[in-house]
Amino acid sequence: MSYQREYERRLEVGIIGAGSHCYRNILPLMTYLPVHIAAICDVNGDLAAKTAAQYGCRSYISSSEMYDNEKLDGVFISVGPQFHPALVLEAFSHDVNVWVEKPIAVHSCQVEEMIAARKNLIAVVGLKKAFSPACSKMEEIVDHFGGFDSILGIYPMSLVNDSELPNWLRNGVHPLSFMMQIGGKVHSVRSVINRKGKGDVILQFENGSIGTLHLATGPKPDFEMYEIYGDGWRARVDESEVSLDRGIPFDYKYTTDYIPSGYDFGRISWKPGNCVATLENKSLFTQGFYNEAMYFCQCVLDKQQPVKGTLEFALEIMKVYEAAFRSEGEEVIV
């Protein structure tokens, strides 16, 4: 890890979309990346100009004008799923590598068009949960035990198809990317919901394990929880806290001690501290933003195709998202 001002090699990048999320998260993230921000583009000219002035770069109100005037290695696109497909295709047509926020599109066929137009360019999708340190630890745990049987995710949202950008599109991508990063490809989907769109989306993974995504109500701000179960162990992510429960040597009739000696049994947990002004406890790091954006930069610098956060992975997620809408209690093959 290093800081923007310390990197010897930096990518020339443009930022497309200077709205709320970009200003709050994407631009602050640049401090930790090997980039030089050449330009900020937003159709809201006032927003683009003010933000570009703050970051000492040029501003544009149209991405095509930006491409005409800048020589860019990559763009960070954070606009919205209705606009992402056209903006991604435009970047590809100018031979510019792309990092694009979730949701990548409104329909899965739009992601297929992106894949067809990508050529040998690099595209990484902002699926932060799949890049979060908690998810990586879960992957390590699953690898260690040689697989898992079931995964439970709990996330506040509803499965109601009530607009072009339903809640399930905007938020479903978060727990789905976490669960599918762990479980891999999904064979079939079944959704069982009540009239408010609350309930469960059941994922049958191709590897034979099963996932239940519970679409919850609950307190604000939003929260998340994941539990993974395997033979003799259980791992849990409760917000940023990760724990692994390995149980104890146990004989139903004869065990008398719940704390066996040694360190190979029982529960271990990891949790970010909140005492010192360091990086590992900041949301840009705990939620996976840094990992996903740094991964994109590293792929571009190394001219290496990504294997994580790919358009193909985003397409799988979009297909599961669409299958859950179609399901209405029936099993839908993805």
Ligand SMILES: NC(=O)c1ccc[n+]([C@@H]2O[C@H](COP(=O)([O-])OP(=O)(O)OC[C@H]3O[C@@H](n4cnc5c(N)ncnc54)[C@H](O)[C@@H]3O)[C@@H](O)[C@H]2O)c1
């Ligand atoms: N990963 C996360 O945790 C997270 C959190 C919040 C938002 N997001 C995502 O970030 C994206 C942006 O969300 P937001 O809340 O910042 O929205 P926003 O509406 O505040 O910002 C979008 C900006 O894009 C601009 N814009 C629209 N069309 C454009 C175009 N063709 N070219 C350039 N600029 C254009 C708008 O003027 C606006 O300023 C969405 O996809 C959202 O889902 C992700």
